[in-house]
Amino acid sequence: MEVKGSVALVTGGAQGLGLAIARRLADDGAIVVVADRNEDALANLPQGLECVTMDVTDPEQVKEVVAGIMESHGRLDILVNNAGVIFSEPFVNVMTPAGIMHDYGRFRASLTVNLDSVFIVTAAVVEHMVKRRTKGAIVNISSISACGNEGQTAYSVAKAGVNAMTVTWSKELGRWGIRTNAVAPGFIGTDSTRHALSETALKHIQGNTPLRRLGQDEEVAQAVIALVENDFINGTVLDVNGGLRI
Numbered sequence: 647m648e649v650k651g652s653v654a655l656v657t658g659g660a661q662g663l664g665l666a667i668a669r670r671l672a673d674d675g676a677i678v679v680v681a682d683r684n685e686d687a688l689a690n691l692p693q694g695l696e697c698v699t700m701d702v703t704d705p706e707q708v709k710e711v712v713a714g715i716m717e718s719h720g721r722l723d724i725l726v727n728n729a730g731v732i733f734s735e736p737f738v739n740v741m742t743p744a745g746i747m748h749d750y751g752r753f754r755a756s757l758t759v760n761l762d763s764v765f766i767v768t769a770a771v772v773e774h775m776v777k778r779r780t781k782g783a784i785v786n787i788s789s790i791s792a793c794g795n796e797g798q799t800a801y802s803v804a805k806a807g808v809n810a811m812t813v814t815w816s817k818e819l820g821r822w823g824i825r826t827n828a829v830a831p832g833f834i835g836t837d838s839t840r841h842a843l844s845e846t847a848l849k850h851i852q853g854n855t856p857l858r859r860l861g862q863d864e865e866v867a868q869a870v871i872a873l874v875e876n877d878f879i880n881g882t883v884l885d886v887n888g889g890l891r892i
């Protein structure tokens with residue numbers, strides 16, 4: 647699919663990887679709508695990006711926003727499901743005697759924001775694509791944690807689910823010309839990574855990465871563009887992790 651002239655929706659695009667992806671799509675000539683729940687960050691978006699407040703976990707709000715894009719732009723060609731929250735909690739933590747096991751409420755909350763959201767937004771977008779018989783490219787942002795990262799039960803499960811939905815939808819939606827792929831970043835040098843991990847942990851990760859560095863947000867954006875542009879890639883989870891295995 648040609649990026650130039652297409653209409654793209656990037657969730658969680660007000661900062662971090664989503665913003666890098668939105669910028670790159672816009673630089674390549676797409677009309678880009680950034681949907682995020684962070685209104686302060688949306689207010690500071692660079693020029694050239696449209697913005698809309700949306701909570702990806704709220705099905706009714708998502709339907710309204712997608713219908714609004716259809717009304718103003720006539721179509722939606724590209725969906726990047728990027729919104730998510732990196733979350734770490736060990737399954738057992740003996741240092742918290744009040745409750746040594748992973749909290750179930752936090753497990754569910756992580757699944758809602760990282761997994762259910764991808765279902766909710768994609769369902770709202772694909773309904774329009776199928777009814778209007780327009781082709782589309784969906785790119786889900788997964789994670790290296792999908793293979794099961796120590797200390798991240800909920801987040802790993804959510805991202806493994808994202809990978810499974812990617813492959814399932816590639817099989818179900820291909821007949822309508824809708825391709826579904828995912829990008830699974832390793833450790834990227836974003837603010838969220840630096841908040842989530844100590845300096846020591848980051849050094850350890852870099853030491854274990856064959857390329858001996860963190861990734862850059864532009865490198866994730868570049869992978870998204872490749873998946874959008876290549877019309878025969880469908881059902882792929884593309885690792886962007888410098889060769890790191892966890």
Ligand SMILES: NC(=O)c1ccc[n+]([C@@H]2O[C@H](COP(=O)([O-])OP(=O)(O)OC[C@H]3O[C@@H](n4cnc5c(N)ncnc54)[C@H](O)[C@@H]3O)[C@@H](O)[C@H]2O)c1
Nearest residue numbers: 658662663682683684701702728729730789831834836838
């Ligand atoms: N940064 C990394 O190294 C890394 C690695 C692997 C995967 N990822 C994934 O990449 C994606 C982006 O991560 P990031 O590091 O840029 O994070 P980030 O926290 O910098 O950005 C996430 C964005 O999503 C938005 N968001 C969160 N919950 C939302 C909701 N319910 N509704 C609407 N918007 C919501 C936030 O407001 C924020 O703008 C996530 O899916 C994350 O799991 C990141």
